[in-house]
Amino acid sequence: MHEFTVPAEATAPQVGGLADAVFDNAAADPGRVALARKDAAGTWRDVSAGEFRDQVLALAKGLLAEGVRFGDRVALMARTRYEWTLFDFALWTIGAQPVPVYPTSSAEQVCWMLHDAQVSAAVVEHEDHAMTVGSVIGRLPYLKRLWQLDADAERELTAAGVHIDDEVVHRHRLALTPDTVATVIYTSGTTGRPRGCVLTHANFMAETDNIVRRYEPVFRSKPGDEASTLLFLPLSHVFGRMVEVAAIRGRVRLGHQPQLSSAVLLPDLASFRPSFVLAVPYIFEKIFASARRKAELAGKLGPFDKAVEAAVRYAEATEHKAFGTGPGPGTALRMQHQMFDKLVYGKLRAAMGGRCRHAMSGGSAMERRLGLFFDGAGIRVFEGYGLTESTAAATANPPEQTRFGTVGRPVPGTTVHIADDGEVWLHGGQIFHGYLNNPQATAESLRQGWLATGDIGTLDEDGYLTITGRKKEVLVTSSGKTLSPAALEERVRAHALVSQCLVLGNDRPYVSALITLDPEAVAHWLTVREKPGPSPAELVRDADLEAEIRRAVVAANTQVSQAESIRTFRILAAQFSEEHGLLTPSLKLKRRAIEEAYSAEIDALYRA
Structure with a gap:
């Protein structure tokens, strides 16, 4: 098969921008829990939709008071934390364009991105980041302002904007259209200097609204059991930003975790108790390896490996049933699976907070056997595929028919085409508008509205995509x-x-x-x-x-x-x-x- 299309499930908005969701959510139910924020003692404190709206509005006033204007680009250089989401939506409220910068970027990388994007202001996390920016300030003629999160930037800006009327902010917000540029995200630069991908509000709306609608069992919780996710992906990467926007638009309780080490992440998963997580395969590999090492140290490696084998066989049997190629797990396997659920699988789920039943994985390929194990252990991982240029996911495995070892079918509103040389081409509302200041690269990547990804892949008869490599590799x-x-x-x-x-x-x-x-x-x-x-x-x-x-x-x-x-x-x-x-x-x-x-x-x- 050379091409496969899945029709859109969400209607493309004709007016407004991403920040509208903050104000719409607060108007609909101001007391609903929207986010959670850690206090100084490390305890999660809920933030209501009304409180988050008020914080966004106050910060937007401060940014206006400090000279940030509609269309200005403002760099955000920090780890994944609550303030990043707050600044994102405050900047979108006034029509500004956040430019994410990886917190580990070198001075030369920072200089290139901030100069290329003509950034007029920057928000950094701490003094080291401020010094990195300061070391190249002489080559950044457009940069006029710098705020530091750990030096009370939020409080400082909120205080600066107290004299500005709410109506001034709303005039900016209502001037936005879906085609307004939302952000410029720089690619990670595997083959050279990073390129700035220009993504609009419509790109994020098409991406997140279709995913939330298609994966309703994941994003919509049952009554009395709120949907929540702990975001530990870097917000400087498009995957993390997509999760952030989807959580706000999908009304999912959102928490932030800045450290990926298992020593810090696992306790926060246990205390936050997300109903689903979004991660890269590395995280799932670490969780599995940690569980196996604990079993070996306890002298229980044999039973653990048997539990793994049972989970894989159970998931494979379930997969065959979903595709009509098998009857599902037999009686003996179901009994064995039930026994191991108490001994092994339940402990794994408890380590992830006890409520997590779904996960999404992207960024690189996940081994089929690992995906089968987690599915058999009670956590279904939907593997997907996308790029910065496609506003994250272009394909993902559907909830009811997950084909492990593939990156799934096109997300709603997307077409996947395999070119004659095997290259994967993408078309849909989430495809970017081009690279900033780089018409040659734009012309090479965009072919009459199709994104030529540079990845090699195949489509099976059901429209499931398998990535087999990179053209340049x-x-x-x-x-x-x-x-x-x-x-x-x-x-x-x-x-x-x-x-x-x-x-x-x-x-x-x-x-x-x-x-x-x-x-x-x-x-x-x-x-x-x-x-x-x-x-x-x-x-x-x-x-x-x-x-x-x-x-x-x-x-x-x-x-x-x-x-x-x-x-x-x-x-x-x-x-x-x-x-x-x-x-x-x-x-x-x-x-x-x-x-x-x-x-x-x-x-x-x-x-x-």
Whole structure:
């Protein structure tokens, strides 16, 4: 199949902008809980729809008082926190355009984005961010104002706007149309300098309204059990912004968590108790690995692995029934599943707050077996696919027919087309309007309204999309064999000890790989085997560890032809990091930069 369309379920608004939802929600039910905010003691405090409207209105007045005007671009550089959402909607209320900046960005990256977007003001989280901006202030002629969240920016701006009438703010808000630019989000820059994606209010409306309508069982809670989500994705990334907007428009209680470490995230999941979460596969891998390590330390690894196998088989049987290719789980499997639900699955759900039954995953591919395990354990993960240019999700697995291992069908209002060369093209109301100040790149990506994604994929007979690689990342060995490295990398990464994998082979006689280790998993592995803590250099030469990694490579190789298989590999002592320019802020590998940084190690893999 070369093309598949799913009709829109939500009517495109003809007037207004994103901020209207804040005021409409408050008018409809001012006492309804809209968000939750942590106080100084770390306790979640509910924020009503009326309270949030008043905070947005007060902050919007302050921004106007400080000179922010309709159409101005204002940078937001912070981790995921309540104030980001507050500033987003305050800026949208007056027709300004937030420009998100990753909090880990270097001074040069900050300089490029703020200069390219002609940002006139910036909101940063703390003093380090202020110093980063300050170090390049001489090259930012448009930047006039800087506010710092940790220095009471919210209170300062609210106080500055007390003399402005509400009506002034509402005149700005009512001047917005769906086609007004909402934000400029810079791509993560895997292949070069980040590009500013221009997204309108209509783009976000088309994206979020169709998703909320299609996934009503997720976003609409049953009476007496409110829908809620804890947002821990970076708001500097389009996925996080989509979640933020969908939660406000879908009237879902929204909390924020700025730290992704399991030591901090898991306690907040337990206390916030979300009904669903949205994350990247890395989070689900971490939750699974943490549960398995706990079981091994408790001497219960055998029962845990049996529970995993039962969950996978149960989910597969359920999947077959949904597609009419099987009767569903048999009596014996249902009884086994019920037993493990008390012993294992219930504890996993409790670790995520106890109420979570659904999740959405995007950003990179999730291994089919991992998705099946979570489904069998009572948490259905809807894997999806999208780009910054498509305002996040363009496809996602539907609730009633999830096909694990694929990224699902087009979200309502979207068409997916597979070009003759296998490239995925997208069309729909969420597709961006082009790159800021870059007509050449815009012309290359937008083909008569179609977004040429640069990804390679296939559509099955039911319209489910499978991504097989990137056009620019296809490897051609010196013998002429063509392969996409993504699938191999994903399979190697499925091993608990592996953190990252970069498959190599372009213009080389055979395929090889650079592999990094997961520190937490390695520490656990050493503890269980009662090995003394070796240095990183000693660790990568450990024969037992190498044998474990070789098993991961051999398992991955069974899925491809001999010519495509990984012939040799190198375990690295350090992980690829954003700090060293080897990862994008969204944790994607910068292949070219890694190959340059490890050129000596790569050459050694191909010496006779």
